[in-house]
Amino acid sequence: MTVKTLTINGQLISAREDETVLEAARDAGIHIPTLCYLEGVSEVGACRLCLVEIAGSNKLQPACVTKVAEGMEIQTNSERLQKYRRTIVEMLFAEGNHICSVCVANGNCELQDLAIEMGMDHVRLDYHFPDRKVDVSHDRFGIDHNRCVLCTRCVRVCDEIEGAHTWDMAGRGTNSHVITDLNQPWGTSQTCTSCGKCVNACPTGAIFYKGSSIGEMKHDRAKLDFLVTAREKQQWNF
Amino acid sequence: MTRLKLATVWLGGCSGCHMSFLDLDEWLFDLAAQVDLVYSPFMDTKEYPEGVDVVLIEGAIANEEHLHMIKTVRERSQILISFGDCAVTGNVTALRNPLGSAEPVLQRCYIEAADIHPQIPQEPGIVPQLLDRVTPVHAVVPVDIYLPGCPPSATRIKAALEPILHGETPQLAGREFIKFG
Ligand code: SF4
Ligand code: SF4
Ligand code: SF4
Ligand code: FES
Numbered sequence: 138m139t140v141k142t143l144t145i146n147g148q149l150i151s152a153r154e155d156e157t158v159l160e161a162a163r164d165a166g167i168h169i170p171t172l173c174y175l176e177g178v179s180e181v182g183a184c185r186l187c188l189v190e191i192a193g194s195n196k197l198q199p200a201c202v203t204k205v206a207e208g209m210e211i212q213t214n215s216e217r218l219q220k221y222r223r224t225i226v227e228m229l230f231a232e233g234n235h236i237c238s239v240c241v242a243n244g245n246c247e248l249q250d251l252a253i254e255m256g257m258d259h260v261r262l263d264y265h266f267p268d269r270k271v272d273v274s275h276d277r278f279g280i281d282h283n284r285c286v287l288c289t290r291c292v293r294v295c296d297e298i299e300g301a302h303t304w305d306m307a308g309r310g311t312n313s314h315v316i317t318d319l320n321q322p323w324g325t326s327q328t329c330t331s332c333g334k335c336v337n338a339c340p341t342g343a344i345f346y347k348g349s350s351i352g353e354m355k356h357d358r359a360k361l362d363f364l365v366t367a368r369e370k371q372q373w374n375f
Numbered sequence: 376m377t378r379l380k381l382a383t384v385w386l387g388g389c390s391g392c393h394m395s396f397l398d399l400d401e402w403l404f405d406l407a408a409q410v411d412l413v414y415s416p417f418m419d420t421k422e423y424p425e426g427v428d429v430v431l432i433e434g435a436i437a438n439e440e441h442l443h444m445i446k447t448v449r450e451r452s453q454i455l456i457s458f459g460d461c462a463v464t465g466n467v468t469a470l471r472n473p474l475g476s477a478e479p480v481l482q483r484c485y486i487e488a489a490d491i492h493p494q495i496p497q498e499p500g501i502v503p504q505l506l507d508r509v510t511p512v513h514a515v516v517p518v519d520i521y522l523p524g525c526p527p528s529a530t531r532i533k534a535a536l537e538p539i540l541h542g543e544t545p546q547l548a549g550r551e552f553i554k555f556g
Contacts, residue, residue, distance in 0.1 A: 230464075237556030238460055238467060238525030249554065258521040258553045259463050259513060266472035266508070352556075 143209035152205045159187055159200040162213060169213050170222060170251055173288040174201040175338055177365030178297045181289055186222055186251065189213050197221070223255040231262040232311065234269065234283035241281075241354035242342030248286055267311065274324030277347055278336055280315070285343040287313055291335035298364055303329040337361055379428040379540065381406075382414035383458070384448055386441040387468040387509060388434030390416070392459035395526035396431070402533055409540050425451050429539055431458040431522075431532075435468040436510050440503035449516040456535060460525040460555055462512045467525075469509040477505035520545060523555050 142151050145158075145167050152161035157180070162169050172184040182202040189200045192210035200213070212218070229235075229248060237243045269282040289306065292315065296302040303326050307316045317323040336344050337357045345354045367373050385393060393416060399406065413424050423444070430452040436442055449455060460466035471480045486493045496502050512518055522535045531552055538545040547553050 234470075234473065235555075236464075236466055236470060237554075239470075240556065243556040244554075249556070253550050253554055256548050256553070258523055258547060259457065259511070259518070261513075263514065264465060264469070264472075264511075266469065268473040268475075 141205045141207045143205055145211045146213055156205050157201055158189060158203045158205055158211060161205050167213060169200050170254060171201060172247060172340060175290045177361055178293040184288055186225055188218060188221060190215055223257055226251050226255050226257055227260045227262050229286050230260050231264050239351055240342040241345045241349045243352040245355050246342060247340035272323050274322035277331055278344060279347050280323060280344050282314055284341045285315060286341055288340060290338040291315060291344060294334045294338040299332050299334050301328045301330055304335060379410045380413045380426060381410040382427045382430040384430060384432050385416045386434030387437030388459060388461040392433040392526040395529060396532055398529035399533060423447050423451060427452040429454045431456050432462050432512050433458045435461045435465045436512060436515050437468050438503040438505050445512060445516055454519045456520040456522055457512045457518045458522050459527055460523055463521050463523045465509050465511050472508055476507040523553055525556055
């Protein structure tokens with residue numbers, strides 16, 4: 138395996154040739170904001186929060202799906218990127234119904250964390266206030282589509298780690314939403330094993346343990362790490 | 376230095392932000408020494424005065440009266456602060472928006488959910504008409520400073536007001552100062 142050398146924000150970095158810009162940055166302790174990225178499952182490059190500037194190209198590239206290359210010069214936090222990122226986060230808030238004060242994930246939410254990071258003290262875009270549903274037909278879990286940011290982390294974790302593929306996407310544009318099985322109530326799903334991986338993968342308050350009250354929905358990402366390590370390296374670190 | 380004229384206004388909110396203002400405890404003495412409170416639910420005044428320097432707006436714009444009031448406030452005030460999540464985002468007050476318009480909201484609350492005497496209140500001039508859509512304050516008039524939180528903590532309120540007393544613009548950033556909810 139060859140090693141590539143590149144610079145991120147002027148800092149000289151070496152990375153394995155199969156690494157992405159995001160992985161190389163993280164190894165070097167450089168923070169790039171992400172939302173759809175979840176360690177251990179495949180990358181989809183959907184949310185665009187990890188966009189970076191690469192010298193010689195006008196096009197911004199998502200760090201989570203861009204492989205490193207020799208001599209790359211990358212900027213992760215220019216004024217332009219900060220501006221775009223804040224707008225992306227505002228769009229996510231404007232297109233759903235995010236009422237943090239009454240949300241199970243208040244204080245434990247990656248979208249909220251991003252808003253704070255981007256300095257979002259208000260949303261400049263008009264709120265859409267869509268009419269979205271809540272499904273609490275499952276015995277143990279619920280999904281509130283009002284809080285869903287369509288990151289597909291639930292889809293990938295259920296398919297790639299649990300192997301159930303209960304979740305998928307349906308609809309287009311503003312009608313896009315996640316579904317269980319053949320677009321039926323989650324509680325009637327024949328494939329769901331009730332493992333709870335989607336609950337821990339969800340970045341927001343969209344998928345939650347039933348009975349959680351405001352701010353009580355904590356995600357245990359360590360559980361997912363544990364499963365991925367167990368599967369890939371055959372190591373069970375208790 | 377002349378004393379700043381401070382006002383606080385209560386629109387479509389639960390009054391929680393005003394309660395949080397009272398949590399400023401002994402700092403209220405310092406504040407009282409430096410400003411004149413000229414309009415507020417904490418005092419007995421009917422008319423929003425001219426020449427207000429700083430105003431805290433609690434609540435979203437949910438009915439005709441709020442709409443009228445916020446325009447008057449904007450005209451007569453220098454620094455307008457969106458005070459709390461309802462003012463900044465619509466928050467709980469805007470939970471009704473996905474229902475579409477005012478009519479289904481009134482039907483739901485006063486007819487379907489009524490135990491006795493189902494009837495939609497109609498008192499022109501007394502009960503203000505609901506707007507079809509609840510909006511944050513900045514959707515209606517320009518806002519100068521945003522103070523999110525449901526409610527913003529006393530620490531956060533102080534962090535917004537203190538610099539203004541010294542003629543500076545507050546810089547609110549980070550979890551402690553701009554987290555919603
Ligand atoms: S999912 Fe996150 S951003 Fe959305 S309402 Fe809940 S806490 Fe707020
Ligand atoms: S609980 Fe497990 S099997 Fe069921 S949908 Fe979630 S990840 Fe898939
Ligand atoms: S339910 Fe959660 S994990 Fe699934 S797409 Fe929506 S936000 Fe992402
Ligand atoms: S984290 Fe890279 S596009 Fe979402």
